[in-house]
């Protein structure tokens with residue numbers, strides 16, 4: 003199942019720089035592993051915002067939730083999920 007996910011990161015302004023950097027580093031390592039695993043198909047920065055748009059390919063809603071909630075930045079993100087279905091006019095998917 004494919005999901006469009008928008009994540010907006012909101013780190014507390016008073017979070018120490020080294021703590022924020024450690025979280026971002028862990029986030030990057032896990033995001034890259036999930037891309038190698040074929041679960042995280044696309045990862046795009048939203049221009050001008052500390053946010054990304056991603057496409058995930060997972061088995062079901064529960065796997066998506068488990069994956070998203072395992073991200074180190076999860077406690078500091080607003081996440082919007084849109085389930086995707088086939089479009090009848092699409093010539094590739």
Ligand SMILES: O=C(O)CC1=CCC(=O)O1
Pocket residue numbers: 009011029030031033052053054075
């Ligand atoms: O910077 C972000 O958009 C949050 C994030 C998700 C995966 C990653 O490496 O950073």
